[in-house]
Amino acid sequence: MNPAQSNYGWGLPVAASTYADKIDRSLLILHAAMAAIFVLWAVYMAYCLVRYRKENSPKAVYSHKSTLASYTPDVLIFIFEVWLIFIVGVPIWAHIREELPAPEDATVIRVVAEQFAWLAHYPGPDGKFGRMAPSLVDYAIPLGLDPQDPDAGDDVASVNEIRVPLGRPVLVTLTARDVIHSFFVPEFRTKQDAVPGMENSIWFEPVMAGRFEIGCAQLCGLGHYRMRGDIFVLPEDEYAAWMAGEQAGRRP
Amino acid sequence: MTAAVHREESFIGKWIFSRDHKVIGLQYMFTSLVFLLIGFSLILLIRWQLAYPGRPIPFIGDLLPDSLAPGGIMMPDFYNSLGAMHGTIMIFLGIVPLGVGAFGNYFLPLQIGAKDMAFPTLNMSSYWVYFVGGVLMLSSFVLPGGAARAGWTSYVPLSVISSGQTTWLLAMTFLITSSLLGAINFIVTTLNLRAPGLTWSRLPLFVWAQFVTGLILLFAFPVLQAGAVLQLLDRVAQTSFYMPQGLIISGELSQRGGGGNALLWQHLFWFLAHPEVYVLLLPPMGIVAEILANGTRKPIFGYKEVAGSFCFIAVLSFMVWAHHMFVSGLKTSLSYLFMTTTMTISIPSIAILTCYLLSLRNASIRYTVPMLFTLAFLPMFGIGGLTGLPLGFTPTDVYLHDTYYVIGHFHYVVVTGTLIALFGGIYYWFPKMFGRSMNMFWGKVHFWGTIVLMNLIFFPMFIQGLAGVQRRLYDPTVQLHNLTVQPTNVLMSYASWGLLLFQVPFIVNFFWSIFKGARSEENPWQATTLEWACPSPPLPHVNFEKVPTVHRGPYEYSVPGREADFWPQNEEN
Numbered sequence: 001m002n003p004a005q006s007n008y009g010w011g012l013p014v015a016a017s018t019y020a021d022k023i024d025r026s027l028l029i030l031h032a033a034m035a036a037i038f039v040l041w042a043v044y045m046a047y048c049l050v051r052y053r054k055e056n057s058p059k060a061v062y063s064h065k066s067t068l069a070s071y072t073p074d075v076l077i078f079i080f081e082v083w084l085i086f087i088v089g090v091p092i093w094a095h096i097r098e099e100l101p102a103p104e105d106a107t108v109i110r111v112v113a114e115q116f117a118w119l120a121h122y123p124g125p126d127g128k129f130g131r132m133a134p135s136l137v138d139y140a141i142p143l144g145l146d147p148q149d150p151d152a153g154d155d156v157a158s159v160n161e162i163r164v165p166l167g168r169p170v171l172v173t174l175t176a177r178d179v180i181h182s183f184f185v186p187e188f189r190t191k192q193d194a195v196p197g198m199e200n201s202i203w204f205e206p207v208m209a210g211r212f213e214i215g216c217a218q219l220c221g222l223g224h225y226r227m228r229g230d231i232f233v234l235p236e237d238e239y240a241a242w243m244a245g246e247q248a249g250r251r252p
Numbered sequence: 253m254t255a256a257v258h259r260e261e262s263f264i265g266k267w268i269f270s271r272d273h274k275v276i277g278l279q280y281m282f283t284s285l286v287f288l289l290i291g292f293s294l295i296l297l298i299r300w301q302l303a304y305p306g307r308p309i310p311f312i313g314d315l316l317p318d319s320l321a322p323g324g325i326m327m328p329d330f331y332n333s334l335g336a337m338h339g340t341i342m343i344f345l346g347i348v349p350l351g352v353g354a355f356g357n358y359f360l361p362l363q364i365g366a367k368d369m370a371f372p373t374l375n376m377s378s379y380w381v382y383f384v385g386g387v388l389m390l391s392s393f394v395l396p397g398g399a400a401r402a403g404w405t406s407y408v409p410l411s412v413i414s415s416g417q418t419t420w421l422l423a424m425t426f427l428i429t430s431s432l433l434g435a436i437n438f439i440v441t442t443l444n445l446r447a448p449g450l451t452w453s454r455l456p457l458f459v460w461a462q463f464v465t466g467l468i469l470l471f472a473f474p475v476l477q478a479g480a481v482l483q484l485l486d487r488v489a490q491t492s493f494y495m496p497q498g499l500i501i502s503g504e505l506s507q508r509g510g511g512g513n514a515l516l517w518q519h520l521f522w523f524l525a526h527p528e529v530y531v532l533l534l535p536p537m538g539i540v541a542e543i544l545a546n547g548t549r550k551p552i553f554g555y556k557e558v559a560g561s562f563c564f565i566a567v568l569s570f571m572v573w574a575h576h577m578f579v580s581g582l583k584t585s586l587s588y589l590f591m592t593t594t595m596t597i598s599i600p601s602i603a604i605l606t607c608y609l610l611s612l613r614n615a616s617i618r619y620t621v622p623m624l625f626t627l628a629f630l631p632m633f634g635i636g637g638l639t640g641l642p643l644g645f646t647p648t649d650v651y652l653h654d655t656y657y658v659i660g661h662f663h664y665v666v667v668t669g670t671l672i673a674l675f676g677g678i679y680y681w682f683p684k685m686f687g688r689s690m691n692m693f694w695g696k697v698h699f700w701g702t703i704v705l706m707n708l709i710f711f712p713m714f715i716q717g718l719a720g721v722q723r724r725l726y727d728p729t730v731q732l733h734n735l736t737v738q739p740t741n742v743l744m745s746y747a748s749w750g751l752l753l754f755q756v757p758f759i760v761n762f763f764w765s766i767f768k769g770a771r772s773e774e775n776p777w778q779a780t781t782l783e784w785a786c787p788s789p790p791l792p793h794v795n796f797e798k799v800p801t802v803h804r805g806p807y808e809y810s811v812p813g814r815e816a817d818f819w820p821q822n823e824e825n
Contacts (some may be wrong), residue, residue: 013720013733024263026647027718033640041609041634048612052548053619059817060810061614070554070610074603081595084645090588092647097584110642115502134498135507144500157663177500180514182579182654185718186733187650193580195514196409197496200581207712213733217654217722219403221410225726 016167016187016212016233018205019096023189026088033080037073096190100203101169103127109162110173112143113181113194116213116223117225119143120162124154124247132179156246158231162214165239182217185231192219206233253409269380271372272793276379279359279683281678283379284764285762288671289755290339294334296748302325303745307725320398328726331417332401335724337393338402340420343532344427345386347666348373350674351535353382354467356438356462357679362458362783364792365447365800365822370440375621382664385426402416405525407574408494408517413501419447421484428477431469438466439443447782447822449802454821456781456806457558461538464562465531468569468820472527479520486512511646515580518661530569532666536673537604540626543680544608545807546779547623548615549817550809561600568597578649587646594644601637605630616810616817620777627674629669629704635716636664639714657717670782672703678762687768687788694757700752712740776816781806786824 015021015109051057110121110129122142134148137144142159145152166171174183176194184191186202192202206212216227231252234242265717266727270276300309306325309316310616313324320330361369371373398422402411442463446455455463464664482493490508494517497510543554550556573588574582608630617623639661642648652658677700683689719737728734774783786796800822808819 011720023647023651027642030642030648034641038631038634038638044632045612045627045630048609048615049617052615053617056615057614060548060616062550062785062810062812064551064553064610064613067554070557070606072601073606075601077598077602081598081641085592085595088450089591089645089647093584093587093591096647096650097587116499134500136505137505138424166685169275177498178502179413180407180409180580184654184720184722186651191579191650191653195581196499197510197512197514198581201285208717213731214733215722215733218407219410219724221414222332222726224332224724225328225728228316228728242690243628 015189015206016206016208016210017189018207019092019191020187020207022092022095026092027067029084030086037077042064048202059178077078095185097202100201101171101205103171104116106169106171106203107164108171108173109164109196110175111162113174113176113183113216113220115178115221116227117215118160118162118183118227118229120158121145122156122243123151125154126151126154126178130155139175154247156243160214162229162244163239164206164231164233166206166209167236169203171201172204174200174202176182179220181220181227184217185212186213186215188231195220206231207231209235219223260583266792269376269530270323271368271376273357273361273369273372273375274790274792274795276375277354277356280346280349280357280377280382281355283383283386284346284354287341287390288346288350288420289759290390291338291346292752292755294338294341296332296752297326298331299741299745299748300780301331301534303742305550305729308774310650320819325635326726329401331726332403333393336400336403336406336420337389340424342387342398343404343528343666344424344493345389345673347532347670347681348431349382350538351532351670352462352465353379353437355458355535355539355674355677356434356465356680358685359783360438360459360462360739361445362376362684362786362795363459363781364445364446364450365782365785365796365802366793367796367799369437370445371437374433375437378430378437381426381433382430385423388419388426389423391663392416392423395419405521406483406517407521408483409496409499409501411483411517412494418484418487421480421487423482425477425484426656427505428430428473428480432473432477432779435466435469435473435762438462439470442466447800448622450782450821451802453556454802455559456538456804457541457552457555457562458535458538458781459625460562461534461541463542464566468527468531468534468596471570472531473523474518477525479517479524483517484521498718504820515582517576518580519573522576522654523570525789526576527566527569529665530806531628532670534565536629536677537562537592538671538681539673539677542779542781543622543626544611545674545809546680546681546777547620547626549618549809550611550615550807551609551805551809552607553613554603555805555807558604558607559583561603564600565579565597567599568593570646572597575644575649578646579653595641598641598644605634605637609618618686620679621690621692621699621776622676622680622777624696624699625672625679629673629676632664632668632672632706636661636669637662651720654718654723655717656713656721656723659723660710660713663713668703668710670707672706673760681783682762682765682769683772684788684790686766686769687772688765688767689772690762690765690769698754698758699759701757702751702795704756705747705751709744709751712744716740762810775820778816780808780818780820782821787819794798 027106074220112119174194181194214229308324325825397415399414485491495512499506569595574592
């Protein structure tokens with residue numbers, strides 16, 4: 001059974017990347033705090049609405065007491081937010097957005113988004129991406145790889161399917177060639193806009209094998225809803241076999 | 253009495269091209285209510301598609317042209333148009349003109365004891381510019397190219413290459429101009445036309461809210477105006493302000509010069525559009541203060557704290573815009589700044605809510621219809637505000653960004669918050685505007701139906717968002733991860749159609765009461781602020797029989813040692 005689909009419920013999708021748990025914990029902290037604040041408000045308000053209705057309280061009291069004490073919720077929430085931002089938030093954000101893995105330790109993939117597909121580009125065994133040129137793009141070469149470029153010879157390209165090995169971080173360089181798209185994998189708790197003219201790098205490290213859906217999270221035109229792809233997380237040996245197969249198919 | 257009162261005016265001079273702030277306020281009110289209904293109707297079509305993707309729309313489907321919905325089945329392009337126009341109409345043609353244009357125009361001069369706005373002709377032009385912009389926006393459905401379909405946010409490059417966008421940009425130019433003219437008028441009026449004795453610390457909170465809103469509009473809108481002009485140039489003059497080099501659109505290499513930046517639009521847009529949220533929110537917060545003081549029969553808790561928080565919000569609202577761009581490719585280290593400012597802006601909002609809640613203590617609460625709406629505003633806006641926290645907090649925003657969680661968040665703020673308070677304002681000030689009051693039984697029916705159904709529509713959005721359902725999907729069932737929460741879409745859709753049904757009592761009540769409602773006296777709610785010191789409806793062009801003098805603060809209810817439990821601002825002793 002595929003974990004990606006079996007664990008879907010009314011709550012969050014299964015946490016399938018190394019940092020998904022951290023994000024889920026933040027979500028939990030925040031929603032617990034929100035629920036607590038809301039319940040306190042609601043209980044207080046419900047009490048007032050009954051206790052001070054006209055029938056129970058025919059005359060209002062003109063003055064207000066304890067003006068200073070009214071700052072208590074503001075101060076408490078401010079302290080909570082400072083703790084949340086600087087103790088909880090900053091380390092997680094730095095971890096997921098700024099601590100990119102070194103390319104030699106990671107599976108490096110370039111993803112080019114277009115209306116309405118995800119084009120994946122692997123550098124192959126030489127670790128070098130071949131040159132892409134916009135003028136070379138056509139149906140046979142969706143990425144526009146330059147066949148004359150020696151670095152391109154071992155490159156692997158695929159459409160709407162991304163294969164990655166388990167146990168190693170994946171470094172994705174994202175861009176788009178027409179409009180803005182957004183690379184969203186719910187189980188990995190990762191999302192990054194793919195912006196034409198820009199290269200944005202993100203990383204994630206899957207913790208389980210399986211098939212995970214890539215959705216587009218930024219309105220990109222009439223096919224936005226069907227712009228989907230799949231990430232297949234494979235055990236290391238299966239991934240190596242696939243990559244070898246791609247290489248073999250290319251060079252008879 | 254001045255001669256102006258007796259001057260005979262033609263119908264056109266009195267009701268169409270009027271310079272009287274009250275007529276202009278009513279024009280804004282009727283127009284914006286119509287636009288609210290139109291904007292709401294658009295989303296009802298979307299709700300059908302979301303609940304039953306790909307099935308022909310019943311009843312209405314046959315009436316739609318084949319280019320939009322062949323066989324009654326909505327096309328993706330039409331879906332995107334409906335979504336973009338729903339957002340645009342609700343915000344720029346519905347809520348802002350109702351909260352600022354209608355209530356601001358009608359009641360700001362009355363509450364400060366003025367005869368009119370500072371610039372009556374400017375006021376009239378601001379309405380008519382808005383009207384032209386609104387009609388143009390709406391007519392885009394039938395103009396060649398159709399309605400805009402790149403979202404109400406109009407992100408480039410999609411908007412530059414989508415049809416219908418030129419009309420949207422032109423219409424927006426009118427709407428922005430209208431708002432700017434109005435903002436200048438509100439600011440100058442508040443600064444210069446206050447009645448004798450009406451110091452800043454005696455100003456009703458509604459006036460504070462409108463004044464601060466005017467400042468926000470004045471500083472934020474020119475930026476969007478400029479941004480929209482650049483986008484228009486990108487569309488019609490093939491410039492590349494927002495278009496980077498080497499775009500390949502539908503397999504064709506773009507021949508534009510390039511060199512533009514796609515994120516520039518987002519910066520310019522959100523620099524307006526985040527302050528805009530507070531433009532939507534502050535006037536209703538002012539209305540809530542008025543009704544709350546009146547319905548609790550006691551002064552608002554922390555008057556200065558609330559007024560100060562309005563100002564603090566206004567300043568901070570210009571420093572948070574990039575929280576809409578945490579996953580856009582904005583430099584990640586910049587996010588720390590915007591996360592901090594965003595979390596900070598929650599503090600004044602919480603301060604305001606705390607003051608309002610504490611106002612209930614030791615009160616003598618009257619459960620009138622306006623008060624019901626006001627009381628509902630407090631927890632509902634609370635949910636809207638609280639759910640903003642996980643979106644302003646970058647680690648959780650990465651997951652929730654562009655999901656239904658965001659939609660749920662801002663609908664709780666703008667609909668169950670703002671719109672509910674505006675409804676309360678209509679019931680509260682109706683007797684002043686028309687000299688008659690609305691039916692309270694049907695007001696209660698409207699209230700309960702509306703508040704329950706709104707929650708049934710918007711609360712499931714949080715569940716969908718947490719499950720990872722993206723926004724703006726024509727058919728969510730195409731993606732596997734959306735399937736488990738699909739049943740909530742059916743519930744939400746039925747709730748939304750029910751919500752339409754529960755607006756019927758309001759619409760009928762509103763028009764029936766204008767002509768047949770129970771006659772109302774000058775001050776039916778026994779309120780303290782100046783608008784209740786003039787006849788209902790106020791005298792054309794001069795409002796007050798004589799200019800009132802203000803002796804005290806705005807919310808002197810239940811003052812010890814006095815027999816009446818309210819002490820109007822203009823009463824001498």
